[in-house]
Amino acid sequence: MIKIDFLLFGALLWSVYSFTLQGRIKGKNRIALLLSIIIHYLLNGARWQLYPAYLLSITLMLLNKNADKSVRYLIGAITSFSLIVPNIVPIIAFPNPGGVYTTGSLIHHWVDEDRDEWFTSKNKDDKRQFMLQVWYPGVDKEISEKLPFLDHLETRAKTVAAAGNFPSFLAMHLDLIKTNSVYNLPPESSAGLMPVLIISHGITGMRQLHTSLAEKFASNGFAVFALDHSYDANISVFPDGSIADYRSEITGHPDSVNIRKRQINTRVSDIRFIIDELERIQSGALRHPLNGYLDLGRIGVTGHSFGGSTAALVAKKDKRVKAVSVIDGWMNPLPQNVIRNGIDQPYLYMGRPSWIDSDYPSSPSISEIMHKNNNGPSHQITIKNTRHLNFCDAPLFTPIGKYLVEIGNIDRKRSVELVNQLSLEFFDKYLRQKPSAILSGSLNIPEFILSDNFEL
Known part of the structure; x- marks a missing residue:
């Protein structure tokens, strides 16, 4: 992941944590999550490795009532997938060349x-x-x-x-x-x-x-x-x-x-x-x-x-x-x-x-x-x-x-x-x-x- 990704995933994981505790996320969390998506898109654009994270964010924002167990399992699965994909196809850093110039x-x-x-x-x-x-x-x-x-x-x-x-x-x-x-x-x-x-x-x-x-x-x-x-x-x-x-x-x-x-x-x-x-x-x-x-x-x-x-x-x-x-x-x-x-x-x-x-x-x-x-x-x-x-x-x-x-x-x-x-x-x-x-x-x-x- 690149630095700007941590903004998106920070907001996303906090929302997932709130969802786990309460079965839904509250208004302030929805706003924070939406803003993180907008800022990430404006600064970095969209890329396919983050599609699961986008899907998870939209799903969390649309859930207005306490979710049952099956929905919580689905959220957990999407969360895992959204974290795995950017790490198996990452934005890599090239090795330090090691020379003096x-x-x-x-x-x-x-x-x-x-x-x-x-x-x-x-x-x-x-x-x-x-x-x-x-x-x-x-x-x-x-x-x-x-x-x-x-x-x-x-x-x-x-x-x-x-x-x-x-x-x-x-x-x-x-x-x-x-x-x-x-x-x-x-x-x-x-x-x-x-x-x-x-x-x-x-x-x-x-x-x-x-x-x-x-x-x-x-x-x-x-x-x-x-x-x-x-x-x-x-x-x-x-x-x-x-x-x-x-x-x-x-x-x-x-x-x-x-x-x-x-x-x-x-x-x-x-x-x-x-x-x-x-x-x-x-x-x-x-x-x-x-x-x-x-x-x-x-x-x-x-x-x-x-x-x-x-x-x-x-x-x-x-x-x-x-x-x-x-x-x-x-x-x-x-x-x-x-x-x-x-x-x-x-x-x-x-x-x-x-x-x-x-x-x-x-x-x-x-x-x-x-x-x-x-x-x-x-x-x-x-x-x-x-x-x-x-x-x-x-x-x-x-x-x-x-x-x-x-x-x-x-x-x-x-x-x-x-x-x-x-x-x-x-x-x-x-x-x-x-x-x-x-x-x-x-x-x-x-x-x-x-x-x-x-x-x-």
């Missing part, structure tokens, strides 16, 4: 004029475009409005719900969730040159599902760039209101392997285009608030699921990338030469114990082969009791998530904390030469299973 954020629409958009091949003039969000150390301000987790919710709700296989109304509160980031803060000059992290999401994913990871890095001095891979992403909403819908559902398609190969190459080109643009930003050729702040000799790429194999392939193809982290990566789309020959940059794979319940149970074995064939430092860590969606922010949104989607039995907040901390330690070690207690094995974390780690 306030997190600023920007949102961009970038177009690669040199690439045609093959997802919309019927439109010969369509160029590859995507939405990109940036997080960075920003100047602290005492009064600042935090960015919402999602924008354009009226457009996104149906597709977000479809990806999670739940009704769209269950997503209609997500724009009320605030992140830790402030829009368009001036960069913090004391942070100096900022190492760069680029984040690639998975199929049906979106950049926002890695918000806590981005904020963790930005608060610790990194400039973070996360994109929506158009047509692979859940949905992309462009500034003119047009959209790139999800067009990557090809399960059972007879040519699915070749389609995925084309997709991964498109994703790799997206990230290489970002790096090209970052070079223009750093040189001043492209005007941007981060002109002169980017350390392009220290670029890392990370990704979840399909984004993980994307990150590995980017590192293979582009030596400007100095370290790569694969987060429960779907490794099957990788070319065989990458698996057999590995990559040269420092590499981390973190993942769940098993993919046996997925369509691609061989994915971990591919990762193991690549881990052993890599030419640079290589780490592979399993996190116990996790499933695929423990490796993004999905577990944060409801305590019953493990009964609905691919979330394991590990504490939901703990899994996010472990993924973010391990990621930071890896990139700190190889981009900023900071020691890592986790990767060295000197810090024992019970949830981690470390494979043979190769330090070269």
Whole structure:
């Protein structure tokens, strides 16, 4: 619940208490309850999690005489339900990023004029475009409005719900969730040159599902760039209101392997285009608030699921990338030469114990082969009791998530904390030469299973 909810529930519970004692509520209580509903609505609007509370309030106000036992039982049931629902689908607070810097954020629409958009091949003039969000150390301000987790919710709700296989109304509160980031803060000059992290999401994913990871890095001095891979992403909403819908559902398609190969190459080109643009930003050729702040000799790429194999392939193809982290990566789309020959940059794979319940149970074995064939430092860590969606922010949104989607039995907040901390330690070690207690094995974390780690 958010703070204003306590006004409504305070008045409501007092009314229920009075009703329990007297069988009805008196005039003053009715007025107080009505005022609390009006104030709550004016300040916060209505949301579906509070419908049981609204129903209970109206019922209590309409009862003008002593209620019999059956009505009291009904009131008790509605009261319980009205308290449970906002707590199982809450307005969450994002984890404290933990770093020393306030997190600023920007949102961009970038177009690669040199690439045609093959997802919309019927439109010969369509160029590859995507939405990109940036997080960075920003100047602290005492009064600042935090960015919402999602924008354009009226457009996104149906597709977000479809990806999670739940009704769209269950997503209609997500724009009320605030992140830790402030829009368009001036960069913090004391942070100096900022190492760069680029984040690639998975199929049906979106950049926002890695918000806590981005904020963790930005608060610790990194400039973070996360994109929506158009047509692979859940949905992309462009500034003119047009959209790139999800067009990557090809399960059972007879040519699915070749389609995925084309997709991964498109994703790799997206990230290489970002790096090209970052070079223009750093040189001043492209005007941007981060002109002169980017350390392009220290670029890392990370990704979840399909984004993980994307990150590995980017590192293979582009030596400007100095370290790569694969987060429960779907490794099957990788070319065989990458698996057999590995990559040269420092590499981390973190993942769940098993993919046996997925369509691609061989994915971990591919990762193991690549881990052993890599030419640079290589780490592979399993996190116990996790499933695929423990490796993004999905577990944060409801305590019953493990009964609905691919979330394991590990504490939901703990899994996010472990993924973010391990990621930071890896990139700190190889981009900023900071020691890592986790990767060295000197810090024992019970949830981690470390494979043979190769330090070269």
